[in-house]
Amino acid sequence: MQLTAPATSRAKAPARTRDADGMAVASFILGLLGLLVLNLFLGPVAIVLAAVSLWRGTARRGRAYLGLALGVADLAVLLAAMQMSHTVSWSL
Numbered sequence: 001m002q003l004t005a006p007a008t009s010r011a012k013a014p015a016r017t018r019d020a021d022g023m024a025v026a027s028f029i030l031g032l033l034g035l036l037v038l039n040l041f042l043g044p045v046a047i048v049l050a051a052v053s054l055w056r057g058t059a060r061r062g063r064a065y066l067g068l069a070l071g072v073a074d075l076a077v078l079l080a081a082m083q084m085s086h087t088v089s090w091s092l
Helices: 007-034 039-055 061-085
Strands: none
Touching: 007 039, 007 061, 039 061
């Protein structure tokens, strides 16, 4: 009788990659949305999601890098708008 590895260990690898791919897409969308609203909240969330998805080995590396760049851009836009308006927040 031959013993094989449990099926759960084989099933976890694609699910983990799928989760990382979802995080890469979410970081891109949140980074893009953060350029318009809630930059202080959505920028760091996009950065963290992109970093975690890259660490987990996402197949959508380009999207994760875009999410990372957009998250940083969110914070840069917030900083620039705060400097121009001399306030802690900004609005359109």
